[in-house]
Amino acid sequence: MIRNILFYIKEAFLSTKKNGIISLATIVCLTATLIIVGIFLIISLHINNFIANLESDLIAVAYLKDDLTQEEIGKLVQNTSSLEGVREVVYISKEEALQKLKEDLTEHEEILAGLPENPLPSSLEITVFEAGFLDEVSFQVNQFKGIEEVNYGGQLTKNLLIIFDFIRKTGLGIILILLFVSILIMFAVIKISVHSRQQEIEIMALVGATSWFIRWPFIIEGFLKGLLSSLISFFIIYKAYKFYLTQVKSLIPFISVNLEPDFILRIGITLLFLGVFIGIFGSMLSLRKISYEEL
Amino acid sequence: MFHVFKAFPNKINALWDVSIHIKKGEFVFLVGPTGAGKTTFLKLIYRGILPSKGQVIVDGVNLSRLKPSYVPFLRREIGVVFQDFKLLYNRSVFENVAFSLRVIGVKNAIIKKEVNEILNIIGLSHKKKTNPHLLSGGEQQKLCIARAVVSRPLILLTDEPTGNLDPETSWEIMKLLFKINIWGTTVIMASHDKLIVDKSQKRVIRLEQGKLVSDTMKGIYYKQ
Numbered sequence: 001m002i003r004n005i006l007f008y009i010k011e012a013f014l015s016t017k018k019n020g021i022i023s024l025a026t027i028v029c030l031t032a033t034l035i036i037v038g039i040f041l042i043i044s045l046h047i048n049n050f051i052a053n054l055e056s057d058l059i060a061v062a063y064l065k066d067d068l069t070q071e072e073i074g075k076l077v078q079n080t081s082s083l084e085g086v087r088e089v090v091y092i093s094k095e096e097a098l099q100k101l102k103e104d105l106t107e108h109e110e111i112l113a114g115l116p117e118n119p120l121p122s123s124l125e126i127t128v129f130e131a132g133f134l135d136e137v138s139f140q141v142n143q144f145k146g147i148e149e150v151n152y153g154g155q156l157t158k159n160l161l162i163i164f165d166f167i168r169k170t171g172l173g174i175i176l177i178l179l180f181v182s183i184l185i186m187f188a189v190i191k192i193s194v195h196s197r198q199q200e201i202e203i204m205a206l207v208g209a210t211s212w213f214i215r216w217p218f219i220i221e222g223f224l225k226g227l228l229s230s231l232i233s234f235f236i237i238y239k240a241y242k243f244y245l246t247q248v249k250s251l252i253p254f255i256s257v258n259l260e261p262d263f264i265l266r267i268g269i270t271l272l273f274l275g276v277f278i279g280i281f282g283s284m285l286s287l288r289k290i291s292y293e294e295l
Numbered sequence: 296m297f298h299v300f301k302a303f304p305n306k307i308n309a310l311w312d313v314s315i316h317i318k319k320g321e322f323v324f325l326v327g328p329t330g331a332g333k334t335t336f337l338k339l340i341y342r343g344i345l346p347s348k349g350q351v352i353v354d355g356v357n358l359s360r361l362k363p364s365y366v367p368f369l370r371r372e373i374g375v376v377f378q379d380f381k382l383l384y385n386r387s388v389f390e391n392v393a394f395s396l397r398v399i400g401v402k403n404a405i406i407k408k409e410v411n412e413i414l415n416i417i418g419l420s421h422k423k424k425t426n427p428h429l430l431s432g433g434e435q436q437k438l439c440i441a442r443a444v445v446s447r448p449l450i451l452l453t454d455e456p457t458g459n460l461d462p463e464t465s466w467e468i469m470k471l472l473f474k475i476n477i478w479g480t481t482v483i484m485a486s487h488d489k490l491i492v493d494k495s496q497k498r499v500i501r502l503e504q505g506k507l508v509s510d511t512m513k514g515i516y517y518k519q
Contacts, residue, residue, distance in 0.1 A: 004400055018385070203381060206341070207446065208371035209398035210364070 004213070011217035012224060015193050026189045027229050030278065033182040034233035034271050040171040041267055042241060047164045058131055060152035062124040062141045066094075072146055073122070080126055083140050085133030090125040094118050121148060131161050179278065186225070186282025190218055194286060219283045226279020230271045237271070238264060299349035301335050301505075308505040309335045310346070315500060315507060317483065319449070322476045324492050325485040326516055327502040333485035336502065337452045340483070341373045342366055354449060371399055374443030374480075378455040380435050382427045382442075389414070389423040392442045399446065413441045417471060433464035437471065444475055451475060453484045457491060465491060489516040 016023045062080070064073065073091060080089045092100070097120040102112060128137055138150045194201065204214050241264070301310040310332045317323055325333045338344045339351050342358050351358045354372060361369060383391050392410045401409075414420040417437040419430075427435055436456055443451055453472065457465035469491055476482045486492055492499060492515065499514030500507065 003403065007397055199381060200383060203383065203394065204398045205367075206370060206375055206381075207395035207398060207442070208367040208369075210367045213367075213398055213400075 004216075008216040008220050012220040015197060015217060015221050016224065019189075019193055019196055022189055022192055023225065026185060026225055027232070029185050030182055030225065030229035030275065031233045031236075033178045034230055034275055035236055036178055037175050037274060038233060038237040038267055038271055040175050041270060042237070044168055044171050045263065045267075047168055051161065051164055058128050058134065060126045060128065060134055060138045060141070060150055062126060062138075062150045063121045063148040064123060065146050065148050066121065068122075068146045076144055076146055077124060079144060080124055080137075080141055083137055085128045085130065085137055086126055087129050088125075088127040090127075091122070092125060093122045094120055097121070097123065179274070182278050183282045183285070186222055186278055187285045189225075190222055190283045190286040193221060194218060215284075215287045218287055219280055222279035222281075222283030223276060224279070226275040226277070227272070228275075229279075230273075230275025233275070234268045234271045237267065296339070297350045297352070299339065299346045299351060301332075301339065301344065302347045310339070310502075311505040313349075313502075313505075313507045315510065317481065319481055320476070320479055322473070322482045322495075322497045323484070324495070324497055324499045324514075325483060325502065326487060326492055326499055327508075328487065330504075331502040332505040333502060334454055335505075337375070337454055337483065337485055340450065340452060341375055342369060367399075371446060372449045374440075374446070374448040374451045376436070376439045376443045376451070376453040376456050378458045380427075380439050382435060382438060384426065384428050386427075387424050388419055388427060388430070388438055391427060391438060392445050395442050395445060401446075409445055413445045416474075417441045431464075433460050433467065436460065436464075436468055440468070440471060440475070444480065448480060450481045450483065453482070455485055455487070457486065457488050462490065469495065487516075492516045 064076070068076075077089050077091055080086060095118070098112075098118050101120065105111060124141075126137060126141065128134055134152050138152055141147060142150045201214055205211075296313055296315050299310055299313045300308075303309050313332075313336070325336055327333055335344070339346055339358070340353060342351075342361065345359060353369065356369065358369070383394060386394065389410055392413060393406050396406045396409060411420060411423075414423050417440060419434060419437060419441065422430065422434070427438060430438065440451075440453075440456070443453075451472070456472070457468055460468065465488065472482055472484065473495075496513045498510070498512050499516070501509040501514075
């Protein structure tokens with residue numbers, strides 16, 4: 001078994017060396033494809049992250065009229081909570097609102113000091129499950145007695161989500177096309193490799209090598225090319241991403257971008273898997289049938 | 296072979312109703328003009344092709360019923376030598392012979408022993424590290440024979456092995472083939488070398504336009 005594996009690996013290297021320029025071209029093509037895939041993955045993960053943050057801010061604020069009794073407020077909270085799509089309703093009294101404002105404006109307390117009385121209304125903070133519920137919930141709450149006004153950043157949030165969804169879908173489409181193309185490239189290259197070793201394959205088939213024995217060196221050749229391409233592309237993406245991060249961070253210090261080991265590792269594993277898959281699958285396609293006929 | 300017919304898209308009667316029995320250990324010449332069906336005959340035996348009609352039975356196995364996955368195991372019992380050598384010119388003489396053992400998973404130590412032994416027999420052991428394209432035509436043909444018989448097959452098929460060689464070298468090759476035959480290997484040799492066939496005094500099967508026209512023990516090239 002080990003003897004056979006050594007033979008396969010040796011033959012795979014021999015073949016890669018024999019078709020040097022083509023091998024190099026394949027690795028360059030595959031690496032470029034994987035880099036593009038990697039960039040889209042990074043963008044897509046960032047968008048996901050951003051959307052998750054946006055969605056956690058899916059809040060509408062309903063301002064209450066000043067003259068409501070505790071009972072009426074309780075009823076409003078209850079009615080709002082029972083609407084479809086509402087996750088949570090929090091009542092914020094006039095005092096709490098002022099307290100919050102004071103905390104936000106600690107460095108400019110003089111603005112508040114001049115106020116004769118608390119001008120802030122009490123309010124309900126309504127969190128919905130999805131951006132899609134914002135419109136309807138706001139409309140419904142606005143109908144309730146005792147509500148002064150309902151505010152939410154609805155349209156902007158919704159538009160952003162639509163744009164990001166479009167980018168994600170386009171990215172996925174481009175990735176699928178690129179994967180298809182790279183499998184075709186690998187298919188063609190292994191075909192060339194098989195063709196250039198036709199004599200060897202004929203002799204192997206003639207002296208009684210099994211079809212899998214003939215296939216393995218080519219599959220390993222595809223595997224090695226895929227592996228090498230994914231390692232190179234990951235290295236380039238890693239370096240470029242790190243560079244980009246330091247640049248962005250120095251320009252916009254408060255932006256939330258992350259280079260957690262886990263995140264970049266996930267990209268790495270995905271690229272590795274893709275590279276190896278393309279390599280092996282492309283080779284298998286071009287070796288579907290080893291013919292014992294017409295030798 | 297029983298009532299074997301073989302048709303190709305461009306040739307209807309490559310073989311036409313050929314029935315013949317070759318015994319184990321025989322030495323048989325297959326003669327006839329170009330296009331008579333000699334190569335088709337050999338291809339049928341190592342299952343390079345299947346008959347259009349009829350049965351080919353090798354060592355008790357009906358090749359029409361042999362599953363493709365068993366073909367490699369049939370091939371291990373059959374050595375084939377081509378007129379155009381089919382050598383690997385990016386490997387040494389030793390590696391060319393060893394290659395046919397490597398691909399059937401023989402251990403390195405045994406490969407070394409067997410290859411050296413066969414190279415000694417054919418007289419190429421002093422050139423085992425040489426690249427085949429530096430060898431003469433006769434030496435290359437010997438190398439092909441070595442590769443075909445190193446796994447000790449039951450049958451050796453040779454297609455015009457003396458086709459491109461001078462008479463002296465041709466006879467050397469013949470002596471080698473006789474030697475292999477004496478070891479017990481059945482040898483089937485396609486040839487249109489009249490001198491060699493007449494001199495050898497072996498069984499001669501003659502094909503013409505795909506048909507078996509004569510089968511003579513200790514025969515000569517032309518019909519008697």
